[in-house]
Amino acid sequence: MLGTGTALSAGAFTPTLVRTFEGSREAVAWVGSLHAGLAFMAGPLSGVLADRFGYRNTIILGGVLASSGVALSACVTKLWMLYITYGIMGGIGVCFTYIPAVTLLGSYFHRWKYVAFSIASTGVGVGTLIMPQYIEWLLEEYGWRGAYLLTGGLMLQMVVCGVIMVDLPKPSPIITSNSKKVQPLSILTNWKFNLFLANNYLFNFGSLILFVFISDFAELQGLSRKQGSCLISVIGISNSLGRATNSLLGVFTWNRTILYIISCSLSGISICLINLPLACPNPCFFNLAISCAAYGLLFGIQLGNQAIVTDIISGVERLNSAFGISMLLNGVGAISGPPVAGLMYNVYGRFEPAFYIAGGSVILAGLILLPMLIGQDNSASSTKTSIGSLSDLNRLEVQSPPIHRSAIELYHRSLTSIPCKYASYRVLPDS
Template sequence: MSPAPADELGYKPLDGGWGWVVVVGAHISIGFAYSTPKVLSIFFKEIQEDLGTSFSEIALISSIMLAAMYAGGPVSSVLVKRYGSRPIVMLGGLLCGVSMVTASFGTSIIYLYLCIGIIGGFGLSLNLNASLTIISKYFLAKRPLANGLAMAGSPVFLCFVAPLNQYLLVKFGWRGSLLILGSLMLNCCVAGALMRPVVPPSKPSTLPKKVEEQPSSCNTKLKRSLMKNAKKFLDVSFFRDRGFVIYLIGSVMFIFGAYAPIVFLPAYAISQGVEEYSAAYLLSIMGFVDMFVRPGTGLVANSKWIRPRIQYFFSFAVVFNGTCHLLCPLMKSYALLVVYAVFFGVSFGMVFALIFECLMDLMGSQRFPSAVGLVTIIECFPMLLGPPTAGFLVDVSHEYKYLFLMCGSVITTGGVFLFIMNIYNYHMLKKEKTAKDREQNRGATEDQVEMKRTPEAEIEPAEPEAENGAQRGPCPEDAENSN
C-alpha cells in the first residue's frame, strides 16, 4: 500500500528540517519506553530473594509495566490531541522518574506492582504515543526511515543500560539502582522539550496553531464528555476494516510471546553456567545488533520495491523472530547463546521497525492516533499474560526451554497468519476495486446509450438569451417580410 497522501494532514510534511531533531527526542523517549521493562529483569533475582517471591510473581513487574504502557494509549491519544506532544512527553518522563524513585523504598511485591508497573508504565505510554504521533506530523515520504531511527532508541538504550544496571546492582543493590535509574529517566523531559509543534507553512498567521491541536470541531471544545472521548479514541468502526483486523490479530499473537524471552534470557544463561556479567551482556549484544537493524530496516522498507509490500515484509519479520525462539533450547554454550542473541536482535529489530509503520500504512496519518490507541489497549492483555505464563512454566517444569518453545510457536503462528491473510486481503481489495471500476464503466455506458436514444429535438441547444436575460422570440419585422 502506498503512504497516506498529504491531503489527510491538510499540509505537506517537511520530511526533514527540525523533524530530525524531533526524531532525536523520540529516540530518547522511545528508548526508555521499550528498554526499561527489559533491563529491569537484571534486578529480578535480587528482588526475588529479598521479597521471597516466585518466578511468575516477579515477572508480573515487567508485564504490568508493559500492559500499563499499552493500555494508556487511548488516554495518551486524548492528551496529545488536546495539548500536543511536547508537554505530554515531559509529563511522562516526570512520572517515570518518580515511579522508580518511590519503588526503591518498596517492601512488598504489591508496592512494586503499583509504583513500577502502573505509575511507571503509564508514564511510558505518554512517551511512546506522543513520540509516534509527532513523527507522523513531520514526515511522510521519509516516514519509514524516521520511524526506524526513532524505534532504534530501544536497542541503543538496551545495549548500554543493561550492563549499567548490572554494575549498579553490584555497587548499590537493587534499591540504589532503581533510585539512579529514576534520575536517568528524567531525561525524557529534555526529549519532550525538543518536540516543537508543527506549524503548517501554507497557512501563516500571527498566532500559529499547532497541528496536533487541529482535530474536528467536536475535539476543539474545552468540555467533552467521557463517552464522546471513548467513541473518538476507542472507535469500534476500525473493526469493519479487514486489513486492520488482520494486523491486530497478528500483532496480538506476536506481543504475547515477544517479551518473555527477553525477561528470562539472563536467568536462562545463568542456569546454563554462564557468569552473571556475561549473561547481562547477552541483552547488550541483542541491543547492539538491534541498534543497526532498525534504521536499516527503515531504509529497506522505504525502497520502491518494499514500500507497497510492507505488510508482507512485516509478516516475514514475525516468522523470523518466532523461529529464533524455537531454536533457542538448542543453544547450550555461551557461544551459541551469543549467536541466538544476534539473530534475536535482528528479528526483533525488524519487527519493531515495522510494527507501527504498518499500522500507519493501513490507517493513514489522520486515523493513526486513534488506531494506535485502540491497538495498544487491546495488546495490553497479551502483554500482561505473556511473561507470567512463561514464568509459570518455569515454576512448574523448573526448565526454561518450554517458555521459549511456547513463545516461538505462538509468534510463528501469528506470522504465518499475517502472511496468508494479507495475500487474501490484497486479493479482495483488487477484486473489489475491479468490481467498482466495472460498475462505474457500466454506468457511463448506460448514460451514453441513453443520450443516443434521446430525440435530436430534445437535446437541441436552447436559443441564446437576450441581453435582458429573457429567451429571444421571433422578430415582428421578420414575420412581416415573410408575408
C-alpha cells in the same frame, strides 16, 4: 532510549528480585510485564492528554511519573509494591513520554518525516543495548535499591527532553458539506485488521517472555549475571541493525506485508532455538548470543514494517483509531506472557517449555496473517501506500471526518506522486 530501553531491560532485575523477595517467578514476572504492557496500553489515554494539554506538557508529566515510579521502587518492602511503583507508575509514565514524542516528531518534518522516524526509532535499540549494562553495573555497585533509585534519576532526563520540545500550532481542519464522521470502532469490522490484532497480541505475548526471563534463564544455565544482561544488549544492537536492514529492503520495494509476516515467523523460530544449547553438556554464552542476535535482527525488521502494515490495512482515515486499538492488544499480550511463563517454570522447574510456548506464539503471530495476502496487489506501488489514486483522495473527503489540510499534503508528499487537490503544486515523492 531511556523509556523503552528501561522497559525492555526489566529482565536484568528478575534474578535479583527472585532471590531478594523469595517469590515465585510467576509473581516476579508481573513487575516487568506491567511496566512494558502499560507502556502500550496507556496509549489512548496519552493521546487524550496530548490533545487536551499539549504534547510538551504530556511528555513532562510522563517523565516525572516514570522517574518517580522507578525511584520509589528503591523504598519498597514487599513485591506487590513494585507492581505499583515500577509496574504501573513507571509503565504509564514511559507511555506518556514515548507516544507524544513520536507524534510530535511527525509535525516537525515534511519531506524527511519518515527518515526522521527511522532515525528516532533507533533509540529503542540503543536503549536496549545500553540500559541492561547500566543496570548490571548499578546492581554490582549499589544493590537493587540503589539501582532503582539511580535509574529513576536518569529517567528524569526525559523531563528535560520534554521541556525543550515545542508544540506546533494545529492547522485548521477542512470542513465540507459531504463530510461524514468515521466511527472509531468501525475498523473492527475489517477481518484483516482483526487478524492483525491477533498478531499483535501473540507477538508481544511471546516476546516479553524472552525479555523478562532471558537473564534468569542464562544464570540457571551456569552463566554469570553480567553475561545474562549482555544477552539483552545483544538483542538491542541487532535490533538497530534490523531497522537499518529494513530501510535497505524498502529501497527494493519489497511487499511490506510479506516482509512483516516472514520476519515475524522467523523471529519466533529464533526464540525456540534458544533451547538448543541445552543439548550440549556446557552451554556457552556464544550459543545463546547467536539466537538472541537473530531474534533482535528479525524483531527490528518486523517493527520497521508494523506502522506500514497498519496503514495498508486501515487506510489513513482510520489510522489513528487503528493504532490505538492495536496498542491496546500489544499491551495485553505484554502483560499476560511473562506471568504464564513464570507459572510454567513453577510447574516444570525449567524454562524450556516456556520458551517453546513463546516461540510458538510468535510463529503463529506471523502465520495467522497469511490470509491477508489473498488478492493483494504485490506491485511496488502497493507497498508504498494504501492511498494511490485521486479517487482514493476524493474518498477521504467524503467518508472521513474533518481532515487537516497539512496532514493530507504531507502524507502525499512523503508517499505518492499524484497531484494533491488541496495544494497548488504537484506533490513529489521522497528521493
